[in-house]
Structure formats: C-alpha cells, structure tokens
Amino acid sequence: MSTVLTIARKEFRSYFASPMAYVVTTVFLLIGGFFFYTMLSYFSRLSFQFMQYGYSEEQLNINDMVIRPLYMNLSLILLMVIPMITMRLLAEERRSGTAELLFTSPVTAWHVVGGKFLGALGLVAVLAILTCVYPLVVLMVGDVDPGPAASAVAGLFLMGAGFVAWGVLASAASESQIVAAVTSFGFLLLLWVVSWAGSITEGSLASVLNYLSVMAHYEEFTKGILDTSHLVFFACLTFFPLFVAAQLLASRHGR
Amino acid sequence: MIAVEGITKRFAAVQALAGVTFRVDRHEILGFLGPNGAGKTTTMRIITGFLPADSGTVSVDGFTIPGQSRHVRRGVGYVPENAALYRDMTVRGLLAYFAALRGVPRRRRSAAVDSVVERCVLGTVQGRVVGELSRGFRQRLCLAQALVHAPQVLVLDEPTVGLDPKQIHEVRNLIRELGSDLTILLSSHILPEVSATCDRVVIIHQGKIVAEDTTAGLAARLEGVLTVRLSIRGGADQIRALFASLPYVRVVSLRPGEAGVVRGEVRMGGDPALREELARAVLMSGLGLHELTPEGASLEEVFLELTREEAE
Known part of the structure; x- marks a missing residue:
C-alpha cells in the first residue's frame, strides 16, 4: 500500500509541478461558473415573473432548477477534462523511457495502476470539492436543500473515479498521449449517451443499454438518491478498467 | 552472480x-x-x-x-x-x-x-x-x-x-x-x-x-588476425602481384612512398613462421624489404573479425 501511495503522491505532485493542474482547474471552474451564472440568472428572472403574476414561489425549486442541471453539465465537462488529465499517466512513461525505471523497480502492476489512478483521482477530488462553491453561493442567498447538493458532489467524484480508471487503461494501452486521450474521451462519451440507443431498442438489450448509461446513474445522485445499485455501478465502472490495465502491464512486463 | x-x-x-x-x-x-x-x-x-x-x-x-x-x-x-x-x-x-x-x-x-x-x-x-x-x-x-x-x-x-x-x-x-x-x-x-x-x-x-x-584473452585468441606494416622498395604492381600469389596474405592498403619505396598494410595469420615466409618471399622476388612490423590485434579488430565471421 505504501508503494501505491508513493506513486500516487508523485503523480499528484507532478500535476502541480506543471501548468496542467492550474489550467485544468481554471478552465473547469470557468465553464462551471458560466453555467452557474446563466442558470441562476434564469432562475431569478423566473421567480421574479412568478411573483409578478401572483404564482406561489413554492413551485420553484432551486435544487431542481439550478443545482441539478448545473451538476449534470459539470459532469459532462469532467468527462472532457479527465482524458486530458489521465492521458500522460502511463503513455508518457513509455514514450520518454522512464517506464524502464518504474517497471524495473520491485513494484507490481497493481502498485503502478493503483498509484497512477489515485494520483489522478486526487486532482479530480480537488475539482469536485471546488464545485462546492456553487451550492455554497446559493446557500448564502437562497433556500437550497444541502442533501441533494452534497450527493451531487459525491456522485461527481465517484463518476470521476470511473472516468479516471478508463483513462488509466487508455494510457496503459497506448504509447501516444493523444491516442490515449481520444480513445478514452470517445469511449466515455459513448458510455454517457448509450441510453439514447436504449430508447429506440426494446427488451433486454434496451435495459442493458440503459443500465450502462453513466448519465442515468449520475442523474439519481443529483436528485439526492443514494442507491446501492448506483454505487455498485460506479464501483464496477472503476474496477473493471483498472483490472484490465493491471493485466495489460503485467503481461507486458512478464509478471 | x-x-x-x-x-x-x-x-x-x-x-x-x-x-x-x-x-x-x-x-x-x-x-x-x-x-x-x-x-x-x-x-x-x-x-x-x-x-x-x-x-x-x-x-x-x-x-x-x-x-x-x-x-x-x-x-x-x-x-x-x-x-x-x-x-x-x-x-x-x-x-x-x-x-x-x-x-x-x-x-x-x-x-x-x-x-x-x-x-x-x-x-x-x-x-x-x-x-x-x-x-x-x-x-x-x-x-x-x-x-x-x-x-x-x-x-x-x-x-x-x-x-x-x-x-x-x-x-x-x-x-x-x-x-x-x-x-x-x-x-x-x-x-x-x-x-x-x-x-x-x-x-x-x-x-x-x-x-x-x-579482454586480454580475447585478443590473444584471435591473434591470427594480425596487421603487418610493410615498407618495400620496388614497383607497386610487382608487389601487388607478389602478394596476390601468397594465399596467407590479404592486402589492406598499398601506396607508393618516397624514393621508390611502397608502404602498405596487410592482414595475415599470427604465426611468426608466416612472417618469416613473407620476408623470404619478398627478398626472393628481388624486392628490398625496409620494414616489417607486426601490430597486435586490437579489440576493435577482434570485434570486427568476430562479427564479420558471423555475418558471412
């Protein structure tokens, strides 16, 4: 375990040793802030209109109209950002030759995969925590239910873990960072929208496709529903690619 | 180890x-x-x-x-x-x-x-x-x-x-x-x-x-690969013809020097008897032998020789 943490710490620090972490965080928060601003302005205009026409303000729920769509959008941005965070993890080691130093050290494939995964997940955790700023702002001025907001952040992190795991696999499979980024992005996007195909098919195929949709599972988190079936889904989403990546590295280096 | x-x-x-x-x-x-x-x-x-x-x-x-x-x-x-x-x-x-x-x-x-x-x-x-x-x-x-x-x-x-x-x-x-x-x-x-x-x-x-x-043993084992430096008074064509008739000699270089002396390098086996024979052959054909210097095989030559043999 200490070997995993050694690698994880090194990876996490190396994001902050380059502009990488700062650029990713800035872009992520900038886009998030844009969504937040537009949604909140729309909400306040709507509630102003509601008051003018004498409707009850009670019908407007800030959780449903701001927090939930905001986090759905943030999750999509995360889907685009994570392949860029993970692409270098193993591909760069292989391209630059440092893989020789890493894999001739007495580490197992799981140490490397686990360390790389946790290192990148650290940065994703930073992003997820920083998004708390949006619900907190709303909390200061309005009546937001903190439960669903908290589960939306937690869900963002869990989903991020799954995305990072696929990114680790793509980076392990390719020597090129660009190839790793494009394949993991493409795959994650497909996983995101796979339920669209579910709506035009029928029977068990449709339910499989619906089950695989990351979006559908995450949506439950934004509603504040913490169901074990969704936790299991994200656990599998995370573990499976890590397992494949570890097998890949183990066979490549004869372990 | x-x-x-x-x-x-x-x-x-x-x-x-x-x-x-x-x-x-x-x-x-x-x-x-x-x-x-x-x-x-x-x-x-x-x-x-x-x-x-x-x-x-x-x-x-x-x-x-x-x-x-x-x-x-x-x-x-x-x-x-x-x-x-x-x-x-x-x-x-x-x-x-x-x-x-x-x-x-x-x-x-x-x-x-x-x-x-x-x-x-x-x-x-x-x-x-x-x-x-x-x-x-x-x-x-x-x-x-x-x-x-x-x-x-x-x-x-x-x-x-x-x-x-x-x-x-x-x-x-x-x-x-x-x-x-x-x-x-x-x-x-x-x-x-x-x-x-x-x-x-x-x-x-x-x-x-x-x-x-x-390192030393390798050089010794391949002593057969010996470079010999020669200075011979005589015509370059005549010398070339002479070497061509000697099966144990391979000419590396021959160039006319001063005062009708041709300088050259040949490769041959490491046995001293072969060098005696080379000297005799030069004198017998009426040429003047000025110099005959065997140079020890360097590792570089050993290496070249070894890998060349393998390639052939």
Whole structure:
C-alpha cells in the first residue's frame, strides 16, 4: 500500500509541478461558473415573473432548477477534462523511457495502476470539492436543500473515479498521449449517451443499454438518491478498467 | 552472480535473441559488446525484469526470472540507455522517490539519498529540477538512482553515449570505483569503453553470443588476425602481384612512398613462421624489404573479425 501511495503522491505532485493542474482547474471552474451564472440568472428572472403574476414561489425549486442541471453539465465537462488529465499517466512513461525505471523497480502492476489512478483521482477530488462553491453561493442567498447538493458532489467524484480508471487503461494501452486521450474521451462519451440507443431498442438489450448509461446513474445522485445499485455501478465502472490495465502491464512486463 | 541461460526473444518478425547464455561472476565488471541492434538492450531489459523472455531463465543472486522477478529487481540497479528521468522532479525528490519504490525504509531514505548524491558528485545540483540539468549531470543522476537502494548488481546500458570526453572519463572512473564492491554488467557498441572498464567481455551479434573471454584473452585468441606494416622498395604492381600469389596474405592498403619505396598494410595469420615466409618471399622476388612490423590485434579488430565471421 505504501508503494501505491508513493506513486500516487508523485503523480499528484507532478500535476502541480506543471501548468496542467492550474489550467485544468481554471478552465473547469470557468465553464462551471458560466453555467452557474446563466442558470441562476434564469432562475431569478423566473421567480421574479412568478411573483409578478401572483404564482406561489413554492413551485420553484432551486435544487431542481439550478443545482441539478448545473451538476449534470459539470459532469459532462469532467468527462472532457479527465482524458486530458489521465492521458500522460502511463503513455508518457513509455514514450520518454522512464517506464524502464518504474517497471524495473520491485513494484507490481497493481502498485503502478493503483498509484497512477489515485494520483489522478486526487486532482479530480480537488475539482469536485471546488464545485462546492456553487451550492455554497446559493446557500448564502437562497433556500437550497444541502442533501441533494452534497450527493451531487459525491456522485461527481465517484463518476470521476470511473472516468479516471478508463483513462488509466487508455494510457496503459497506448504509447501516444493523444491516442490515449481520444480513445478514452470517445469511449466515455459513448458510455454517457448509450441510453439514447436504449430508447429506440426494446427488451433486454434496451435495459442493458440503459443500465450502462453513466448519465442515468449520475442523474439519481443529483436528485439526492443514494442507491446501492448506483454505487455498485460506479464501483464496477472503476474496477473493471483498472483490472484490465493491471493485466495489460503485467503481461507486458512478464509478471 | 548473474546467470543468463538460453534466453530467446522475438519481436514480430525479428528474432532479437536466439539463445543467449553467459554468466557474470561476483564483483566482476563484464563488458557486453555488440553492434547496434545486436540484442544488448533486449538482454538487459530481460535481466532487469522489464521485458519477459520467450524462453530461458535469468538468475541473479539466487533468484530466478521467470517467477521471482520482484526479488531479482530488488537487488538490481539499472541505468537504461538515454538516461530518461522525470524532468519535473528535483534531483533529491527523484532519488527519494526511487528509494521509496525500491523499499528503502523511510527513516533510512534521507541517508541513502545523501550517500548516492555524494558518490555520484551531485551535491551542487541536488535541489535543482531534473529537466534543467546538463547531459553529464543527468547521466550521473541516472547512475545515482540505480544505486540508491544499495543493489548488489548494476546493469548499465551504454552509460557514456552522448557525453563529452571529460564526462566519459568521469563516468568510467565512477564505474571502476563501483566495480570494487558491485557486480556490473555494462553494454557498449564501442570497444574503448569496454577495454577501459571491464575485466571480461561477452560479444553478442544478431542475438547470439559469439565470443566470451577476458579482454586480454580475447585478443590473444584471435591473434591470427594480425596487421603487418610493410615498407618495400620496388614497383607497386610487382608487389601487388607478389602478394596476390601468397594465399596467407590479404592486402589492406598499398601506396607508393618516397624514393621508390611502397608502404602498405596487410592482414595475415599470427604465426611468426608466416612472417618469416613473407620476408623470404619478398627478398626472393628481388624486392628490398625496409620494414616489417607486426601490430597486435586490437579489440576493435577482434570485434570486427568476430562479427564479420558471423555475418558471412
């Protein structure tokens, strides 16, 4: 375990040793802030209109109209950002030759995969925590239910873990960072929208496709529903690619 | 200390290693010599557990690959070709990282780093970022990372490539110093490298070991390959015709010099009787023999000869 943490710490620090972490965080928060601003302005205009026409303000729920769509959008941005965070993890080691130093050290494939995964997940955790700023702002001025907001952040992190795991696999499979980024992005996007195909098919195929949709599972988190079936889904989403990546590295280096 | 037994490795269409077998004794510096593409790096990667062999075994200090790769790796330090390092880490940070990865206990890490920093003369740059270091420093840092976990065995892949003469000298001295208490396997495609630092040489060509001997023994074994320098008074055509009639002589060069003296170099067997016979043949044909100097076969020639034979 200490070997995993050694690698994880090194990876996490190396994001902050380059502009990488700062650029990713800035872009992520900038886009998030844009969504937040537009949604909140729309909400306040709507509630102003509601008051003018004498409707009850009670019908407007800030959780449903701001927090939930905001986090759905943030999750999509995360889907685009994570392949860029993970692409270098193993591909760069292989391209630059440092893989020789890493894999001739007495580490197992799981140490490397686990360390790389946790290192990148650290940065994703930073992003997820920083998004708390949006619900907190709303909390200061309005009546937001903190439960669903908290589960939306937690869900963002869990989903991020799954995305990072696929990114680790793509980076392990390719020597090129660009190839790793494009394949993991493409795959994650497909996983995101796979339920669209579910709506035009029928029977068990449709339910499989619906089950695989990351979006559908995450949506439950934004509603504040913490169901074990969704936790299991994200656990599998995370573990499976890590397992494949570890097998890949183990066979490549004869372990 | 290191025993390589019949390892083979195939990359797609290329048979990189076709049954490589050799051993390195404890506290020995073994030179692993071969032209580019002979299989040196592949062999070293297999010994260090970076690549699996298709067949065959490697044992290092009692542990065997396949099966005990992790134990083997614990006792081996490896300096890969090109000295690739994490460019964004500091020198100390990088050494501490590898010390941790290779199981140096936390409380001894700082001392381990201090010791290799001193040994590899990195004191002046220990706080600097690796990406800013010169080639020479990076090579020494690469050596330092290979030593930080106090291994018994050091594997060096072309450790002086790309260095200037002064740096080459420093690195060689360092390797010789280390050789007193480590077992070292050092690869090179240039002979002076090996003859300057190694006790024994293994020559690899096209994935096979073609010779294995001490540096001196190898030269002696191939004494047959002798260059003889000659100065002969006479016509160049006549001399050329004479040499052509002698089956044991192969002309390397012939050029007319001053006062009708032709200078040349020939290759021939190492037996002194052959040199007597050559002298007699020159005199018998009415030419004036001014000089006949046998020059000892250099390792470079041995190497050329060995690999050429293999290619033919």
